[in-house]
């Protein structure tokens with residue numbers, strides 16, 4: 057299949073949205089920008105389109121897709137019940153980077169929901185996503201537009217890297233804003249529950265609905281016996297090709313430990329990537345050092361994270377060491393993605409120096 061790539065700007069908006077909507081209507085796949093990451097969209101009411109999405113991504117078909125809508129009202133036809141908490145959150149955060157889980161309406165195929173009786177819905181705020189969804193007039197099922205297991209795409213070029221020849225079209229709307237996937241909240245139960253942290257934080261949700269729970273899988277410390285409620289959270293995800301380790305400790309301790317690792321790697325002829333902060337980058341002697349942002353500005357870290365992970369892939373480093381970023385509020389989402397990229401592998405600075413490569 058030849059993948060068409062269209063750059064979208066003011067003067068091409070009308071033609072490109074019409075072309076994309078046409079592809080969706082006949083069951084094809086179009087990747088497009090949202091405010092979080094690029095999505096890989098198909099008609100969410102067409103089971104064949106959903107099957108094509110799983111095939112294009114190489115994604116297990118028990119991992120459900122998010123339906124993207126242009127208008128709050130559309131949710132009423134897709135959810136069989138909208139709880140009070142769900143309604144409040146839709147009113148406050150849509151359009152925006154929040155996905156809500158509802159009981160599904162009958163017309164949504166199980167192929168789209170990965171066999172679940174619930175459905176994930178989100179109304180993106182990105183103007184290009186909105187224009188495309190409005191033109192299509194369909195709920196568009198869209199996972200992130202990466203091959204399964206790879207970092208989510210934040211640029212059209214990332215989508216092309218993974219999806220060229222596998223989908224009908226890529227709409228290039230430039231670099232996305234937030235850079236990590238939407239917050240997912242299950243509003244089917246008594247207490248709204250965060251299944252995946254994102255830009256909309258626990259605190260922001262609590263301000264609207266009072267009590268909020270967090271699925272234990274979010275912290276990333278659960279064993280195999282705890283099943284995450286968002287099936288996608290159980291897979292190694294967002295991951296670069298090289299193994300990655302997060303290193304905890306003060307800036308100086310991390311720099312000192314990693315410099316010892318770098319010295320050893322140089323003797324062994326190994327190429328090491330360092331995912332560094334602005335504050336610390338100057339301290340590393342050797343290795344492929346990439347600055348992802350400042351410890352004081354996690355928005356910026358989130359914005360750059362997946363792009364930097366993909367750059368390490370292109371440079372073919374054999375191992376990546378990363379400083380820890382995160383903590384409170386949006387920092388939870390940043391740390392969650394970092395830990396996933398590292399397969400939950402976190403060590404103390406002192407251990408890093410002894411770490412076998």
Ligand code: TXA
Pocket residue numbers: 090092093094095096119120121122155157169172174175176178198199200201236237238240251252285286287288289
């Ligand atoms: O920001 C985003 O959410 C991006 C953009 C493209 O909108 N999309 C995205 O989709 O991240 P995806 O497929 O990569 O992640 C969707 C997550 C998965 O972890 C999946 O298991 C979960 O949402 N999910 C979808 N439907 C669900 C449901 N009914 N119940 C629980 N989790 C669900």
Ligand code: MG
Pocket residue numbers: 199200208
């Ligand atoms: Mg994804």
